[in-house]
Amino acid sequence: MLTVERTLERVAKIHSDKPYHQHPLWKGLVEGTFSKNQIKAFAQQYGIIPLWNHNYHGRLYVICPNANWRKRIAEVVYEEGTGALFSDGVSHNELYLNFGADLGLTADELLNTAYCPESIAFRSYFQEKCGSTFLEGVSSHMLAAEAQGPGVFVHMAETFKRCYQMSDKGVAFWVIHDIADGDHSSIGEELLADFATTEAERELVIKTVAETNDMTFLLYDGIYRCMQEAA
Numbered sequence: 336m337l338t339v340e341r342t343l344e345r346v347a348k349i350h351s352d353k354p355y356h357q358h359p360l361w362k363g364l365v366e367g368t369f370s371k372n373q374i375k376a377f378a379q380q381y382g383i384i385p386l387w388n389h390n391y392h393g394r395l396y397v398i399c400p401n402a403n404w405r406k407r408i409a410e411v412v413y414e415e416g417t418g419a420l421f422s423d424g425v426s427h428n429e430l431y432l433n434f435g436a437d438l439g440l441t442a443d444e445l446l447n448t449a450y451c452p453e454s455i456a457f458r459s460y461f462q463e464k465c466g467s468t469f470l471e472g473v474s475s476h477m478l479a480a481e482a483q484g485p486g487v488f489v490h491m492a493e494t495f496k497r498c499y500q501m502s503d504k505g506v507a508f509w510v511i512h513d514i515a516d517g518d519h520s521s522i523g524e525e526l527l528a529d530f531a532t533t534e535a536e537r538e539l540v541i542k543t544v545a546e547t548n549d550m551t552f553l554l555y556d557g558i559y560r561c562m563q564e565a566a
Contacts (some may be wrong), residue, residue, distance in 0.1 A: 339527045342537040346478055346523065346544050353548055356487050360559040364491050367498035369562060371438065374499060376565035378435050379448040380558040383458050384480075385431040385508070386446060388415050390458075394466035395473055401529065404469075407522075422511045430508035437505025453557020460550045464543070470530045474540045477522055479547035488513035 355361055363369045364377070384391075392412045399405040410420070418425040425433075435445045450458070461480070465472040492506035492513075531537045 337534045337537045339524060339531075339537070342527055342531070342540055343523050345541050346482075349479075349541070349545050349548055350482060353552065355551065355555065358552065358555045358559070360555045360562070361487065361491075363562075365487065365494055367494040370566060371499055372565045373562040374495075375435075375438050375440055376562045377558055378438055378440060379445060380451060380454050380561050382431060382435070382445050382448060383450055383454045383554075384461075385427055387458065388427065390462050391465045391476060394462065395469065395476060398466060398472065399469050401469075404529065408473075422507065425507075427508065427511070430511065433504055434506065434508045437501045438499070451557040451561050453553050453560075457550055457554040457557075461547075464547065470526075470536060470539065471543045473522075473526060473530075474543040475547040478526070478540065479544040480551060486513070 356365070360377075364374075369377070389412070392408065392415055396405060396408045396412050399408055414420040414422075415427045418427060418430065422430060432442050432445060435442070461475065464475040488509040492509040495501040495506045495509070496503075527537060527540065531540050
């Protein structure tokens with residue numbers, strides 16, 4: 336029988352078999368091997384996630400069938416929109432715009448980026464997944480996407496400061512998300528106990544995490560290609 340514990344083990348194995356920090360995109364970001372123009376290209380393409388997060392977390396809130404979980408998702412949406420929990424009242428959207436500004440990008444340049452096909456494909460997939468069923472949406476968002484950031488983003492922020500002379504304000508988005516994503520992604524056992532009560536539902540969780548991981552790597556491939564073109 337596929338237990339909760341075994342399901343979480345298989346989810347962890349998906350991430351360990353294909354760790355995002357080994358992708359050349361993230362290796363270069365942590366090691367500081369890209370030019371500043373390449374970092375700008377990264378900031379523009381990656382913005383398709385944080386600058387439009389209301390289309391992801393917001394959909395989870397709308398379709399959540401459980402009042403207690405809806406409250407928890409509401410807190411995440413509230414934090415993204417206001418920054419009142421982790422970032423002293425600065426919304427996460429504004430934190431990302433500050434990141435871009437520190438690189439010399441205007442808000443207009445970030446908000447009106449000509450996204451690459453891989454970024455557009457990821458956005459379409461992620462929006463659909465977050466608005467389908469709550470089990471699939473929260474598995475995709477919190478067990479797959481947000482499980483990737485903690486432990487790496489804070490090191491990346493230090494690299495940005497050291498290699499690109501960025502300020503604490505400019506890298507705050509990454510420092511805060513290292514904390515916030517860790518908080519969001521630690522819900523696995525509770526989630527499965529409440530919403531994945533059958534073996535078929537637990538298999539769906541595993542399938543969703545694996546699929547989201549593959550789509551996320553497609554996004555990284557596209558961003559990396561854009562950065563190579565900006566070199």
